[in-house]
Amino acid sequence: GWCPRSTSEPSPKTRTTSGPGNSTLRAHSLRIQGSNGNEECLKRVCSAPQLGDQEKGSLLKRKLSVSDTEHCIVDNGSSKHKKQGRVVFLLLSSGLDPNDLECSLCMRLFYEPVTTPCGHTFCKNCLERCLDHTPQCPLCKESLKEYLASRKYMVTSILDMLIKQYLRDEYAERVKAHQEETRELSDLTKNVPIFVCTMAYPTVPCPLHVFEPRYRLMIRRCMDTGTRQFGMCINDPQKGFADYGCMLIIRSVHFLPDGRSVVDTIGGKRFRVLSRGMKDGYSTADIKHLEDTKVRNTRIQKLQDLHDAVYDQACVWFQNLKIRFHNQILQHFGPMPEREADIQATANGPAWCWWLLAVLPIDPRYQLSVLSMTSLRERLVKIQHILTYLQSIPNN
Ligand SMILES: [Zn+2]
Ligand SMILES: [Zn+2]
Known part of the structure; x- marks a missing residue:
């Protein structure tokens, strides 16, 4: 058909389980997953190497001073910043440990940490992946429908800053991992x-x-x-x-x-x-x-003649289509592309061939065989056959 393609229908998942101890979890404005009872069960086996005592000790020494925290809270009066201030406070009360700044979804140091309205923090990418499946907080199951709809996953800047400043080495490693993943995905x-x-x-x-x-x-x-x-x-x-x-x-x-x-x-x-x-x-x-093989010398004129003949035939076919089909095609694919000055200018040949192939009412397997051809001449001959066949059917 000529309708926009859809992937398979969405499977509405309504998870009703709220999990144990939800009310307790909600009592805090922001929880850094880790040391206290309820959240401990959510912490899966960590694949990242654990830090030795010595490393932990050096991190503790690098923790923020209380005056820094107060400064943050005083300077930023909004509730969001108050929440962030609380993060800092919680971090300070337990000592700054990279494990406390670990995303409960990927078990790694937060990368672009975002905090949900229910007060849970995840890497931005990790949270988005969860929301692909269901608009709920992965930890407390609170609805994040509105949060998802707003699409404003603001990085929790104070947490981001804390990580960058006080877990410099861990952060550099995390960035490196992220960049490698991005590079692999960019090939x-x-x-x-x-x-x-x-x-x-x-x-x-x-x-x-x-x-x-x-x-x-x-x-x-x-x-x-x-x-x-x-x-x-x-x-x-x-x-x-x-x-x-x-x-x-x-x-x-x-x-x-x-x-x-x-x-x-x-x-x-x-x-x-x-x-x-x-x-x-x-x-x-x-x-x-795939690239079309270019033809040279005397064969160029032959190819041009074939091209011109098939182009004209295609125009006639399109003009003679029933007005309903004609308009549907125009709506979804736009007008048939113009004749091109140099038919061998690009690796794919003239655009009108592809437009025509997309709108012709033929079997996808047939379309696929034309797509795979790297000879413009063969492609034109195939299109010519299809057009001739379609035009031979009465009331087409
Ligand atoms: Zn994560
Ligand atoms: Zn939550």
Whole structure:
């Protein structure tokens, strides 16, 4: 059809368990998970190396003085800052220990710590991943629907400052880890995220409704790393996804209050899948970009003639479409791209071929075979056959 693609329907999860000791947890304005009873049970086995006593001792010596704390509280009168002041106070009363500044979701030192309205603190990325699944605080299960809708995950600056100043080495290590992860996620040929959903084509817009938590994470990562790209492939029953696909470049993301999003993308490079993998629930692939083989000399004119003939045939087909289909296509894909001066100028050939392939009412497997071709001549011949077939059907 010609409707914007949707990923599978959202599965509404309503978790009703509130967990033991919730009222006790809520009694504090902000809890640093760690030493006291209720939260201890939430602390899973920590994979990070534990600090030796000597290191702990040196950290204690570096803790904030009380006057610094008071200064913070006096200077910042808002409730948010009062909460932050309380964090500092709690930290001071127990001594500054990196384990106290550990995210209960990733078990690492906070990175871009954000504090929820219920007073729990997590790394920004970690919290967002939880909210992909359910709009509740991962610790106390309090509803974070409004918090999610506002999309204002402000970094708890005083905590951030504390970490940067007083846990300098641990912070540097955490930043390094984060940068390495970002670098790995930014590679555009290795472990490229693959959205398994629909056919996509170079230069053709592809609007997507993103429901599934794994794809919410994928889109967010594409934005956070700055690549703003992911691969799009159709499903393959045997392999998981097809051998060929097209990169999609994110033009904009519109978030809905419940965390779903409408992502406006446009097709980029085509690719062939070299190997398949998985990352945090979504598919990945090592890929090789596809480029058309250029023809030279006397064959150029032949190609140009074929191109011109098929272009004219495509125009006729589109003009003769029933007005309803014609308008639907215009609405979703825009007008048919103009004839190009140099048909071999880009690695993907003329844009109108891709536009046409996207709007033609044919089987995706057929579209896939055309996508995989690296010869413009072959592509034009295939399109010619399809058009001739469609035009032979009465009342088309
Ligand atoms: Zn975390
Ligand atoms: Zn909470």
